[in-house]
Amino acid sequence: MKQLILTLSIVCLFLFVGRTQDNIVPSPDLYGVGDWDADSLGNHRVVVKVYDNTDLVWAHIPWRRRDAQPENKSIIVVDATTNKMVKNNYPVAVNREFGDILFQPQTVPGEYYIYYLKYQQHGRSNYPKVTYPKLSNEAEPTWLKEAKATSKDLGAQPKAELVQFQSIDPFNSFYPMEVIATQNEVSQLLKEHGDTDYLLFPETRENSIRMTKDLPFKWIQDGVSNQFSAKALKGEYFTFQLGCFAAQNAIEDIKVEFSSLNHRGTPVVEAGEFTCFNTEGIDWEGKPFAKVCSVAKGQVQALWIGLQIPLEIEAGEYEAVITVKPKQMAEQQVTLKLAISEVAVLAAGDNEPERLSRLRWLNSRIAEDDGIVAPYSALELDGNTVKCLGRQVAFGEDGFPESIQSYFSESVTKIQGSGKELLAAPVKLVVETAEGTSKWTKPSFKLIKQKEGAIAWELQNEMPGFELEGKAQMEFDGNINYQLVLTATKDMELNDIRLEIPYQQAAAKYMMGLGYKGGFRDENIKWKWAVEKNQDGPWIGTVNAGLQARFTDNHYARPLNTNFYQDKPLYMPDSWYNEGKGGINITSEKSGSVLLNSYSGKRKVKKGDQLHYYFNLLITPFRPIDTNKHWHNRYYHSSQPVDTALAHGANTINLHHANKINSFINYPFFIPERMKAYIDEAHDKDAKVKIYYTVRELTNKAPELFMLRSLGDEIFSNGNGGGFSWLQEHLDSNYIAAWFVPSIKDAALVNTGISRWHNFYIEGLNWLVTNVGIDGVYIDDLAFDRTSMKRIRKVLERGNPGALIDLHSANQFNPRDGFANSANLYLEHFPFIDRLWFGEYFDYNLPPDFWLIETSGIPYGLMGEMLQDGGNPWRGMVFGMTGRAPRVNVTPLWNAWDDFKIEESEMIGYWDSNNPVKVNSKDTYATAYVRKGKQMLIALATWAKKDDAVKLKIDWDAIGIDQANAELYAPAIDGFQQEKSWMPNDRIVVPQGKGFLIVVREKE
Template sequence: MYQSLISLTLCCTWIAGAADTGITNAFEDLKHQGTIREEDSPMRVGASTEAMEALIQSEPEAQWFCFPDQREMALRDSRILPKRWADMSSLRRGVLTLKASPGEYFVYQLGLFAARADMKDVSVEFSPLKNDEGQEISPRGMTCFNAGGVDVYGKPFHRAVNVVRGNLQSLWIGVDIPDSAFGPYKGTVTITPRRGLSRTVAVTLDVQGLPVQAHGDDEGYRMSRLRWLNSSIGHGDKPTAPYTPLAVIPSESGTDIQYLGGVLRLGRNGLPSMARTFYNEANTLIPRVQNDILADSMRLVVETDKGPVTWTSGELKVARESDGKVVWTAQSVGSGMELICTGTFEFDGFSDIRLNLKSDRDLDVKDVRLEVPFTEYASKYFMGLGRRGGFFPEKGIDWKWNVEKKHQDSFWIGNVNAGMRMLFKGDGYKRPLVNVYYKYGRLRLPESWGNGGEGGIRIAPDGKGKVLAGIFTGPRTLKAGKSLDFNMELLITPVKPLDWKHQVEERYYHSNSDVSSEYVKAARDKGANIINIHHKKDIYPFINYPYYDASVGDLKSFIGQAHQEGLKVKAYYTTREISIKIPEIWAMRSLGGEIIMDGPGKDATTVTNPKGPDKWLVDNFGTHFVPAWHNAFNHGKYAGEMDLSVLTTPDSRWNNYYLEGLDWMVRNIGLDGIYIDDSALDRESMKRGRRVLDADGKRRSVDMHSWNHMNAWAGYANSLLIYADLFPFIDRLWIGEGFSPNSSPDFWMVEISGIPFGIMSETLNSHNYWRGMIHGMTPRLGWSGDPSSIWKIYDALNMAEARMLGYWNPSCPVIASSPDVKATAYVMKDKALVVLANWTNKDVDTVLTLDAGKLGFVPGKASLPDMPGIQNMEASIDLSSPLSLKGGKGMFILLEK
């Protein structure tokens, strides 16, 4: 390789085109007003006081009443008895006769009214439904959704059903009808409180007509999709792409677990003693590259008056449970204490470690702390604990728990190719709410790490080439026989190799226009090949419910049209909130706070609802909810209509429903992926979603957006920390709503670019063509700028085959003489595109130094590509004079052999 340094200076008459700074602000949608269009329902009409009294007196001994009814007559308010039910005769209250279709998952409801006493631990028992020929529908195919089901982790659970005196409760029942069923099927359903008499309802389902497809899931009005709540779709331990099976390798130094990106070594105490990645500075996997994250073993220190406890560890027991998961356990004892470490490690570098500490006597200790020594190399950058992302602070970190105001329980420390995210939690951990809703779902202070607010984290260089993190509790008393759970999550970064090829080839169009008729043309004309469909669109009107009956046909037609033009289509789809327009909204409401997040209801205020909830929510929901996003249509099919939403509870069965909905869209309307906005999705659900998308081997992508959480509403959190454990299953980031383009390069690196995590990103409010492309980022067409000039350069140079050698990479062949100018080179066989970014708002002159050996060729020609909207060029090029860069701008320079 030719190894000489060539000082190349370029001079030109520079004319910067007017940059497209137009950025869509979705918050503008909150200003729009409209109406909720819904059919009037008899269930909105409450019974008079006289009618309620007459009902109660009709059965003087009855403590409660049951009202069987059809799915269309959903109970709306648990405090108001509908007139329809109060008028129901005693005979009618004991009989339910409804029509159903063969193959349908049929849904009906049982309304309970606790007239004279509380109803506790209500149980529901089904008999078989039999027809005249003796054929039957087994009770195994019947479900009461209120009484339990299958949780987000695939485990069955039971849920107590209680009704407070004077209130009502709907029980939603599902019946799985076979395709072969025909005619009347008769049976019973019996409702029994823990104390009190049972009531039995005679149920007749008259099954008629042709079998419906997919259990009726293709038509939302049937509400058969309620069965999705108990789905286990996507569960398993098989690695998702691009990951490989785990390998467990015992050695004298410990037990190594090898995965795609590196290796984790466990010591005899069960804690990591080594964490190492195999990535070079371009985040390409190179097995011979070894970057150590840990400088030494992690250890739990219990400090007493006599000094730290000396632990004696037994045998480390490690088992490869599957291709995708390794589990282990270890026991250590010392000074009358027992420490049991259990852990899991997964195929993407994620581990969940639980430390259970128990003393055989009451013992006052000075401190219990986890010590984690990081290498100097893997301590270049830091993010978390109230610190914006960037270089590790010279003075270190000194932080204490404050869950009331701060969504802070984790940090990331690392370099671009070697790092670790650590999250600390206790027993009974529940994930908090994200975005502006933190005050309605805060972190729980862990009894272990938090120690009543005395606990905290200190991280500082130790003066010996290491950076030592101490996660401490401070003085405390260990009670005899009482366990403390010091639990944590680790994620080794990068989570996967950077995918520059797809970053170049997949080009997004993302519009906020209500009307979609011009989307395909606008995308195609500018060179985009993926269209993201936001909600509040004529083909997707209501948030997080893309399969709404009245619009899903339009969405399917749009996808078909886009496919004919060679474009892919993805839809906004997340779990933070749900529209009140979903057919099952009242059934979800009947589940209490399981799916619809509990909250102050009419008294709730947020940034998105500063004056409280919309009147419709106040009138119809009243209590026990948190209002979320809302918007109205100005144009198109739904002009004048309003969409309201309420927050969902993290880690609920709604995730199961969401994943089944994803699968349904892939199979039925040809969806090519999803766009996730600040989400309540947990890691397990995101992993399941990845399996759903990849099931048939077709490439479908997931891109994720997040708002800036570093504010009081969101608990001063770092967006990337909140979602880091989802990154292994995401293809692209779109971070930076609320981030300034004038942030420092180290902030761009850590909090915007995605590079240290192995995922590439796009710019949003941090929109700057030059600073973006230093990190391989462009704005998103239709929402945050016009990248079409860059896309044309991609095509002209075949840049999908280029190597990105960034300014942070020692292999970068370009160095600018000014420290305020950063240079990244995209290198091909005999040419390279060099991008320069001026990180000041003042004009800067700089000289470039090129290393031909690193470049791979001796450049004989340098030019400025014509890039309308970014740079326009006059013909003069002088290799002997400095470059003049305008403040806040830069250059795209083409080098050719």
Template sequence: MSKISSRKLPLTLIILFFASLTAHAQFLKYVNGNNSWNPDSLGNHRAVVNVTTVGPVCETFIFWRRHDDPTNKSVIVVDAKTNKRIFNVKTENISREGGTVYFQPTSGPGKYYIYYMPYKVTARSNYPNAVYYQMQNTADAAWLEQTNHADNANVLYLESVNAMNSFYPMEVIATKAEVARMLHLNPGKDYFVFTEDRAYPIKMPHDLPAHWVPQGPFNKFTGTALKGENYSYQLGIYPVTTDLKNISLTFSDLKDAAGHRIPATVMSCLNTNGTKYDGTPLTNTVNVSKGDVQALWCLVNIPAKAIAGAYKGTVTVKADNAPATTIGIGITIQNKQAINSGVNDPQKQTRLTWLNSTLAQQNDVIKPYTPLQVDAQTISLLGRKVILNNTGFPEQIQTFFTPEMTETTTTPKNILGENIHFHIVNATTHKDIALKSQGVTFTQKDPGTVKWQASNTSDLLKMDVNGSIEFDGYMNYTVKLTALADVDLDDTKFHIPFDKASAKYLMGLGQKGGLRPDTVKWHWDVATKNQDGAWIGEVNAGLQYSLRDENYVRPLNTNFYLQKPLVLPTSWGNGGKGGMLITIKGKTMLAECYTGPRSMKKGDELYYNFTLLITPFHTINTDFQWATRFYHKYNKLDTIKATGATVVNIHHATPINPYINYPFIAHDAMKSYIDSAHRLGLKVKIYNTVRELSNSAYETFPMRSLGHEIYSTGKGGGYSWLQEHLGSDYIAAWYVPEIKDAAIVNSGMSRWHNYYVEGMNWLVQNLGIDGIYLDDVAFDRITMKRVKRVLTQNGHPGIIDLHSANQYNKNDGFNNSANLYMEHFPYLSRLWFGEYFDYENNSPDFFLTEVSGIPFGLMGEMLQGGGNPWRGMVFGMTNRMPWSDNADPRPIWKAWDYFGMAGTKMIGYWVDANPVKTNNPQVLATVYKKQGKALIAIASWAPADTNIKLTINWQALGINPNTARITAPGIRNFQPVQTFGLNDEIPVLKGKGWMLVVE
């Protein structure tokens, strides 16, 4: 039988199943059921059989060729005429290849449906689990006695509920007899190499597809491509005699009859080589177990100037423990140019090359940041300065932001009380081992990155320090400690001595954000705690530190931390002996990171790596907050425009963005919507993040062929499609029942991030998106910088807002959302730290540090329960329209516009020089000041209703008290119209407040 054509097959039928190979094989066709039944009780697959007799028992053999284990799965038979279930059913000889089903034809001759993978759905709707019914005897005894005299019923076809659920053709297994016959006809092979077109991704890791077997291994591949197209094809490796070790591919040039050449340099194997998300080379070891099937995806980036014609060459498959196999490759290049390398048609796997992209890797300075400047051992950056000492560690870190965070100043604020340093204590002398510093040598001085190194030595130890800083204030240290002789250590202590004046707040290490306690004691517990550091600081000066070693791997987050937690750093953790102690030490607030006792043999190496983030990252853009109003729902654009919103956030599971984190399928509808929005003066952002990925992604199975590079290992389960097509070893994620979109959890840092950046670039260039809405983040700052670069190209606004559900819970490892995502804050436009955040029972300092974004140069919005509008206004926050039914921000927006918030200077309650204070420390006031008038936001955290009086510094406010008046404008669902005298008591209800205009 000839190999299946590379043309796209009709959805409704087509396959002749090798009648000559087995007595049961019949002319079966596979049909698309077009969603004609409910799969959540009957399953996704059925055989349609025809009965021609009128006897009480019919027998049919279903040649289903399944790759699951059907031996204990139920079979449900339904009468097609009445649509009623038949209970007189019996099965025999059930196997993966086929099975016999007896049933009572209750309506006589006609069609009957045999559902052979029925299941029920358990658990919550967005995290369902399909549980397959087990075989049960539902037939009565009298009927069972008649099954020895059954009439025959013919299988007309096999039917899947829709095309997405079909097993045809790549999940239809070859039988044992067919495989044995193939092996018999092709003796002496250690392994077979099958070739396959890109249109049919190899899906089964443990079975051969039935259509491969009749002809056996095929030693050549032929295909057709366009000029400039990102073309691909597959090699299916099938070990016969032994496991194959370290498989690699070697490509030859492709040549046509006239000698034109497509060089081997444009060819690669996705599975063996590539480029990591950080731009460094990737080499994978590919091993294949005997009897398994491994897909190798071969990429050929056809040159744009290639000459049309038929090109031929070879690819050679090699393994360490088996002879090489050479496959002939023939690609006919048509005389037609591919548009955009073919990536506008991702169903052709043209975007696989994106997985190796280096787009936007160059660390160019991103606005509003400024180039780094080095003067001796001082490094200056936007609003901050780092002074290094000869050890390579910071002698001092300074910020130059005003307390209001609206501008910078020439007066520095010191973050450190003394320099950052190590104490390495000798267990023999119980004294510090003195290390002699050799001084700092700068190895790179670029506008975006500065790097340096330093060496510190003694007779016993050598400490090599490699440090770097980037334009946004991120510092990375690799600290290698090498034993020059055998040595026992009492402890290795790392000290970050904070200036107490810059250490008012703390967040992390199991502490909720808020005022810093005088003492924090903490020990490593990576199995249950996503904690490796903290942020300590003031609104206008702070430092986040994280402790790592050379084996650091970013853990999973957002409900999945426990399934892939942090790896305990060998150095810092020291088998569980390490920890942190934060205490007051004289004029400093000392963060001491200790490791406990250990011994080192001569030549041993330990890596005491750490990262620092210097906050704030930039000043606050308050005018952006007042003018940019998000409408977080897909709706008619005229309706949105009428609300006063300016930016539309398009969530997934909507008509123009249906599939989670894969906004490439309904792209024509998305572009039409965005174009219409732009004509109305609206901007459009879309939901697109990394953490989980829709099963509708065209590249699902090519990426599954990469092992666990893209998708995380896990226990499987979840929605039925996942179980039936992925089998096992994955983590089921978010599911949308309305469109049956089932997501799979990403593994973490992988080449998917390269694809993600390229995808964003495509969305900007082809659809004109104005930014993205991030629903938590599962990539690091390298990817975030790349995303920001492509989103802001050619003058695009590149608006990024980040939503996070509160991560301080068991499943997320008790981390703080702001602490977890701080590395991304330099590139965000707004925070939406809302879901599961409690706006009623937390302190104002919690709002400030964990929700508002203000200490980092950002502003935010509220979510859970609509937030608390009075408390929100103290931080310049409202809720987001129309997400909460019980809180509409439009009345506050209207009040902003009536007052004229544009151009105001925000002076928060946290600013010592705030010109307006109340006489109750639990009732706080923030001033929005402009020429001749001010808006005062008042909110209460007092335990009961209270009355307050305002203390106003009229000179600082710039208003003459002799002519001043205080009014409360009427704001629906917020406050009534009211006028207050300058010395009046102002009643404040519990948990509420006021917006007062002074002019």
């Protein structure tokens, strides 16, 4: 009966709202698509038809627009027959509900197009700025005067017939979920339900709830309901929505509860199999969490619900009761009536993105374990000493490191028997009062976890005025994380709380971070916290032994990076930052050590106050450099036919996005059969295929987009909106526009730094490995944490052993990006990737120490490639780096490698004291690739400001070649060098900015 009354009320409403709605009810036939140039006229138009031959015709358009202030946007009238603009037009009234427009028809009878969201695009094509021109009028003055006079009595004018609302394509359509209800309709609805705080509107997954500030007219038609009927398949992960309209009052928080799914009164699926994604979830670390879901008065919140239908379930009719429980409001129930068919669906429906079954991926715990990945070995615990691959850490009774040793060779290509000590003294946390430094009196160190990939312990200690409790964990890649909580046991004034890390002088040769480019360490460094700087700690070390220290607290949130850092900068940690008093000093001590002092400065504490001092230590290198793999895997970075890549000599293809195989950024699921066919062809020809797939931003084409938006700022970063027209017209505001591809109109949004989307991403990666056969991923800058990266590596290795990850980054050492060193920023991920590609804006004219520390990857167990302007191939070879095909022609250089048989060689860098080649110049450097007893390849390059004439001193015994019968030969390499030869004692003139590849061999 109530539903009948509501229906009659709506019918009466249409009869009495007058010309505002013109008795036109939105329906599927009223909305279609057209074909026109959107960049010239916008994405939307109204088609009307004129039958009267007159100077003035009235078009009444009940468009029900979701955009704000439509009266400020231009309106264009075009004669459909001639395609000419009708300048004589006059918008009499324009608002969100309707528009009244007078115009002078040219072709009668004839159709006319009225474009009402014309936009103008400015700025960089991949980051467009789109504006909407204001309403203007170019009508002839005489006609305009008559039109204005006539506008006072529109009902007396000949009227154009409304034919259809059109969008440029279905994706741009507003129907049905963005066609707004009018104020009168909403008022009537509120009147009907005046005693109800909130109203519920069940909705299918096909009609994602898109608006938060308006009701869709569809809900006026459908009405409020406490029942929802739907169909599902066996084995499907079934999703749907409840739209919650805060009709009378704001809702502080919503909880959603479920009954079991019943069949003929018998429970079949337990209530726990339901989930409401908007009120609960599993985070990226596998931890359950509850979400506060609030709704402002007059606004709409989508409640997305999911249920796994068992594959073995009996077909038939099922029911469940969903209880919506807003805080301090009466609960409401919705009965779900689910008809389950005999048909079963594969993979829960994941192979069909439009089913939105993949939403369950948001709560995935895949690869969330303490297992290890190659080439790492299980952690070994011997007393208080923990060993990981190539390194070992001895912990004192307080739980802090007192010794850190690295066993990597100087060229980082192997692990050796003797270790290199990093620390000059134990790491310690120091508390200093006015009376001086306080002493810790009750150290306690208790093991709480021992797995192959992680060993964890608890710390406790005391001193006058403070109790310390904390947790620490060391993992198989050499990462050590500390979470310390200091609780004041009395009121105190403190001079400082600081962490001291004393480095051995020999292990503190280089540094990057804290506003310093990678390279030789300055003697004394003073740094202060500042939100403008994406900096929270340095890496200090030498090539084969180093330690990164980063400082955070319990409120840490990963900032955005690259172009978006200023939109969500680094959170200043309360403990270390201390209202600007904190900082880091790095000083050379009289004892010969180098002290890193992370201090927090003076502060007052009261009894019971807690201070969270969190920090992270990361020991480098992570693994021996696998030079054979580096020489063997030859990258082709372009979406071209497989044979094109192979013709260049490549065997590893990176499929970028914005192509016919991998179309939309970070959502490679639309055409998997095409991608699989390409990959299968590559595999048949002994090549690998990796794809562009990461999480920094997400295409607007993702079917889950509006559901993700319903999660507030959990998945997408808050921002000022803007960007491409589709974003502005369908999302309104509160987002950050990201990368845009004009050719396919792929408009991305920026993700938050870290979220449940990482779970979805990793599940998606697993799906791609399993169903498509990808051989890895190309990651374009990193927007996730090391926990997610570990999971990514595990998924790849477990699904496709030998899969590869390469990381590209632009140089972020600039004001916009917070003067971050890309290598330092992403160092925590390096243990799990295979190659670096650094990158746009890197200056390859900087000194060799910059190359070594910040671009080569060598001190961390990696190797890399160059990008900006193709790089410098001569200097690059000193570090084993080239440009990447087809951006540069690497084929001749690859052929030279093969002629030399570089895969059989040992790489010994200029930084290695065992290098058998010495150069008598401070500006020219040599790296040796030694095939002992056979040949040696010398990569020689100069950083001198002019040609440099040098002599080489070669340790002939070390390379096993007879000097008396040796020659130095530079083979002809197209684009690199002409053929040339020297005798061992000859001077070699190295051209400015260039170098040679010289084969040292015995004469035949």
